[in-house]
Amino acid sequence: MLRINKELLNFLGPLYHSDTEGNIIEQTFQPKSQILLEHKQVFSVYIIKSGIAKCYLTEDTGADFIQEFFGEGWIFGEIEAIRDDLSFCNIDAISEVIMYKISKDFFYNLLNTNEVFNRLILKTLANKIYYKAIRHSYNQSHPVESKLLRLKDDFADLANLISKQEIANYLGITTRSLNRTLKELKVKGLMNF
Amino acid sequence: MLRINKELLNFLGPLYHSDTEGNIIEQTFQPKSQILLEHKQVFSVYIIKSGIAKCYLTEDTGADFIQEFFGEGWIFGEIEAIRDDLSFCNIDAISEVIMYKISKDFFYNLLNTNEVFNRLILKTLANKIYYKAIRHSYNQSHPVESKLLRLKDDFADLANLISKQEIANYLGITTRSLNRTLKELKVKGLMNF
DNA sequence: TATTTAAAAGGACAATTGTCTCGCAATAAA
DNA sequence: TTTATTGCGAGACAATTGTCCTTTTAAATA
Numbered sequence: 001m002l003r004i005n006k007e008l009l010n011f012l013g014p015l016y017h018s019d020t021e022g023n024i025i026e027q028t029f030q031p032k033s034q035i036l037l038e039h040k041q042v043f044s045v046y047i048i049k050s051g052i053a054k055c056y057l058t059e060d061t062g063a064d065f066i067q068e069f070f071g072e073g074w075i076f077g078e079i080e081a082i083r084d085d086l087s088f089c090n091i092d093a094i095s096e097v098i099m100y101k102i103s104k105d106f107f108y109n110l111l112n113t114n115e116v117f118n119r120l121i122l123k124t125l126a127n128k129i130y131y132k133a134i135r136h137s138y139n140q141s142h143p144v145e146s147k148l149l150r151l152k153d154d155f156a157d158l159a160n161l162i163s164k165q166e167i168a169n170y171l172g173i174t175t176r177s178l179n180r181t182l183k184e185l186k187v188k189g190l191m192n193f
Numbered sequence: 194m195l196r197i198n199k200e201l202l203n204f205l206g207p208l209y210h211s212d213t214e215g216n217i218i219e220q221t222f223q224p225k226s227q228i229l230l231e232h233k234q235v236f237s238v239y240i241i242k243s244g245i246a247k248c249y250l251t252e253d254t255g256a257d258f259i260q261e262f263f264g265e266g267w268i269f270g271e272i273e274a275i276r277d278d279l280s281f282c283n284i285d286a287i288s289e290v291i292m293y294k295i296s297k298d299f300f301y302n303l304l305n306t307n308e309v310f311n312r313l314i315l316k317t318l319a320n321k322i323y324y325k326a327i328r329h330s331y332n333q334s335h336p337v338e339s340k341l342l343r344l345k346d347d348f349a350d351l352a353n354l355i356s357k358q359e360i361a362n363y364l365g366i367t368t369r370s371l372n373r374t375l376k377e378l379k380v381k382g383l384m385n386f
Numbered sequence: 387t388a389t390t391t392a393a394a395a396g397g398a399c400a401a402t403t404g405t406c407t408c409g410c411a412a413t414a415a416a
Numbered sequence: 417t418t419t420a421t422t423g424c425g426a427g428a429c430a431a432t433t434g435t436c437c438t439t440t441t442a443a444a445t446a
Contacts, residue, residue, distance in 0.1 A: 057330040065330040082319040088326060111315070115305065122304070125318035126275040132322065133281060136329045137250040137258040140365025143432070164394065172333025177433055179395055336402070357424065370403055372425055388446085395440070404431070409424105416419070 001154045001170060002052065002069045003131070008120050009073035012047050012100050023106040029053075029093040036091040042080040045107040048072055051097030052161060055089045056169065066170040068131075069094070069162065075124055081107050094161060139172060144181045147171050148191065155193050194347045194363060195245065196324070198266030201313050205240050205266075205293050216299040222246075222286040229284040235273040238300040241265055244290030245354060248282045249362065259363040261324075262287070262355065268317055274300050287354060332365060337374045340364050341384065348386050 016024045026049065029035055035053060036042065048070055055076060056066040067089060070076065080087050081104045102110075110117045139147060148155075148171070155167065168178045185191035209217045219242065222228050228246060229235065241263055248269060249259040260282060263269065273280050274297045295303075303310045332340060341348075341364070348360065361371045378384035 057326065059330060059334040061334050063334045065333050067326055067330070079319045079322055082315050083323060085323075088323060112308065118311065122275050122315065122318070125315070125322065126272045129272055129318065129321050129325065130276060130278075130281060132325045132329065133250065133260055136325065136332070137252060137260070139329070139333065140258050141252040141254050141256045174434055175394080176396080176435080180433085183395085367404055368424080369405080369426080373403085376425085390445070391443085393440105393442080395438105397436105397438080399435085401434070402432080405429085406427105407429105408427085410426105411424085412422085414419100414421075416417105 001151060002071045002158060003074050004071040005073035005075065005124060007073070008047060008075060008124060009049065011117065011120060012049075012073075016100055024100050024102050027099050027101050029097045029099070031093055031095055033093050034090065035093060035097070035099075036077065036087050036089065038087055038090050040087050042077050042087045042104075044101045044103055045075065045077040045081050046091075047075045047100045047102075049098040049100055052094045053091050053097050054094055054162075054166065055091050057089055064090075064169045065172055066166060069158070069170070075121075078107065078121060078124075094166075144171065144173055144177050145185065148178075148181055148185060152191060152193070159193065194344060195262045195264045195351060196267050197264040198268065198317060200266070201240060201268060201317060202242065202266035204310065204313060205242075209293055217293050217295050220292050220294045222290045222292070224286055224288055226286050227283065228286055228290070228292075229270065229280050229282065231280055231283050233280050235270050235280050235297075237294045237296055238268065238270040238274050239284075240268045240293045240295075242291040242293055245287040246284050246290050247287055247355075247359065248284050250282055257283075257362045258365055259359060262351070262363070268314075271300065271314060271317075287359075337364065337366055337370050338378065341371075341374055341378060345384060345386070352386065 012024070016026070029051075035046070038058065050072060053070045053074075054066050055068050055070055056064045058064050068074075070091070076089070076091055077087075111121060112118075138150070142150075151171075164175055164178060168175045171178070182191065182193060186193075205217070209219070222244075228239070231251065243265060246263045246267075247259050248261050248263055249257045251257050261267075263284070269282070269284055270280075304314060305311075331343070335343075344364075357368055357371060361368045364371070375384065375386060
């Protein structure tokens with residue numbers, strides 16, 4: 001649930017340091033600040049250098065559904081750039097987030113001229129689809145208890161970084177259901193979160 | 194819910210006809226036959242020339258969750274090729290399906306040497322992510338009734354091609370829930386499917 | 387320390403969705 | 417025509433999850 005991409009980060013670090021034309025800039029976001037908003041134009045592609053962000057959609061019901069938690073090396077804005085369309089997600093910083101920011105044009109340029117980068121982006125996109133397919137299918141076919149157990153280890157890692165509300169939003173359930181099920185699992189001795 | 198990709202089909206048609214080395218072959222699958230199985234090696238990338246297929250995952254609960262219905266121009270196997278991993282979906286023909294089949298190697302080759310193809314694949318991947326993100330979020334945040342209404346028009350188009358069971362599997366619900374809700378909508382005069 | 391605020395936990399009840407089962411209708415096989 | 421077979425629809429009930437609201441806890445501030 002916390003996605004990282006060291007390969008992409010390793011590619012971008014050196015590129016940033018050798019860049020003299022301002023094609024890549026660093027930008028810092030404070031915790032809880034909004035990085036990207038739904039239904040807006042996107043002018044840049046972002047890669048997380050450090051910190052954690054959440055990517056979520058706000059539905060007409062008022063509920064937020066968290067697509068993914070983004071960590072080091074995770075990229076966003078690239079889908080909008082490739083589709084040449086408005087943003088379809090909100091991105092909020094959870095911790096302090098430092099990011100590499102590259103303009104759409106430079107992103108296109110890299111895609112066309114740098115085979116390694118091109119392949120990295122292809123892989124990243126393919127992985128995003130893979131992760132989403134598996135998760136969506138699992139979510140639709142299993143009760144809350146199973147979903148929670150499946151993420152047990154992730155919770156342990158993220159426990160002091162993300163709130164209960166965020167976990168609920170990630171699972172597409174209410175905090176009430178989350179608490180109820182967590183308690184049942186505690187009684188059964190299957191979880192101590 | 195029935196995805197097509199004319200652009201990709203328009204690209205592949207001429208390529209197929211000018212191909213003298215057997216890089217692209219046509220293959221026909223009968224209705225209900227299996228085209229791809231989960232957890233198997235994938236040696237080719239497929240693009241649908243005509244017909245309809247379904248892409249689904251079988252969960253440990255025994256339930257099938259349909260990721261998408263594939264129509265003309267839709268591609269699959271490309272994610273496995275890019276990730277260099279086993280298949281993670283089953284693909285079954287629904288109607289008779291005629292496909293262009295290209296080897297992994299030729300697919301890689303096209304990606305590296307043909308900028309147009311490369312861009313088409315990037316777009317296709319980005320679209321797959323976009324569609325999945327929107328649908329997953331909607332599914333998690335809305336009751337069955339809303340999900341059905343949202344797909345009203347698609348149902349009308351596909352009604353005589355796909356079964357009730359398949360619709361239920363696409364929505365991640367049981368046929369019982371589907372029938373119950375369809376009846377309620379009929380009573381309300383909101384649907385006549 | 388006392389006071390305010392926000393996050394977390396949970397009680398009571400309602401709504402939604404699933405499970406199991408049976409019956410009906412349509413189509414295919416005997 | 418009769419007999420299986422299969423998909424569809426739905427009744428009765430159970431389980432799951434959500435809604436609304438109150439209480440508890442813990443951290444932040446005065």
